[in-house]
Amino acid sequence: MIDKLVQHINDRIDNKLTESDISLLSEVFHLKKLRKHQYLIQSGDVCKIAAFVVKGALKKYTVDETGKENILELFIENWWAGDKESFMIGTPTPYYIDAYEDTELLIINKSDFIEKIGKLSFISELNYILTERQSFQLMKRLHSSQTLTAEQKLEQLQNTYPEFFQRFPQHIIASYLGMTKETLSRIRANALKK
């Protein structure tokens, strides 16, 4: 179970993990299973965990006054799910995260993170790499959100994360792209004609 996390880390850092690193990870991360539709976090919670997705799929979203879900991130295997700002700063999260499929996570709680692994160099290194990549991707998504047509947004997602289309239904993809399911449906029907 911990193997996928170990490999995830080894793929990203300079020096491979040692046996003792790995046994420390096994100690502080524990397995959590979520059934489809179960929440990992809910709006208003302070996010006290970081979660690595071993298996399954989740979505991160807000809910507006009218009850409409607005999806910000989708997570599948080898992604980290959670609200990093809430986790790091301790502010209540505005997001919900729930499992879209039955899901297995490796969870670490905040106190273990801070006391036991937060200061290890491989964790800092990983954390930095992931945060930096996250910010590069968000900059691109913001730019796309502000400049592309619905059709271009779809095309871009098909190029960057084609796996999402295998894992999530269209109304979820649509929300992630900031459009309605009807618009996405029409665009796809249109694209097929060409």
Next chain:
Amino acid sequence: MIDKLVQHINDRIDNKLTESDISLLSEVFHLKKLRKHQYLIQSGDVCKIAAFVVKGALKKYTVDETGKENILELFIENWWAGDKESFMIGTPTPYYIDAYEDTELLIINKSDFIEKIGKLSFISELNYILTERQSFQLMKRLHSSQTLTAEQKLEQLQNTYPEFFQRFPQHIIASYLGMTKETLSRIRANALKK
């Protein structure tokens, strides 16, 4: 000149800079002045510098086929201007950055960054803090971009960065918010009525 940078760093890291840290910074950063409308970087360049804004104001934007500017970031005093992805990875930047006012920057080039300061702990710490904050802010901006009305976007910006309204004309603010200058103008006229 270096003082503002020193203070910027001291405000963000745990242990204050030593005299030798400061003299190292003075050595690797040099002052660059940009006249209004001058470019700091242009689309297609590999961004080989990081720039701290001592005085002035800049904008970061793309230009589409029709020549329309699309502003992604605005920089004023105490911000870092540049394309971090291009700087770090060495890919050509898609952005232009130019001075909107006469501007003074403290510049460090990539080789000095890597060889002389990149591995210092205060630089890693600063870099991490700024990158993390950037990613938190981008997440919020993405969410706003996808969920708020033009009027709500304006209101939010007035709350988060009121100083922008003193430094940049409305058509620049409008582009930063992902709307046209006409829309921004009408929204403001409307808001006044209330």
Next chain:
DNA sequence: CTAAAACGTTGACTTACATCAACGTTTTTT
């Protein structure tokens, strides 16, 4: 000092996308 840009506003018109609603199909639940 004068000309030229840059800026902001307003009106008329257009458009991309949202909303609302109905319906058929597939998947899940019991």
Next chain:
DNA sequence: AAAAAACGTTGATGTAAGTCAACGTTTTAG
């Protein structure tokens, strides 16, 4: 196996914001 929920599509209609254009004001440049 039946019922319910989730999903995807299509049509009719609405609307927020974009486009185009004109014009007055302010700022900048020669």
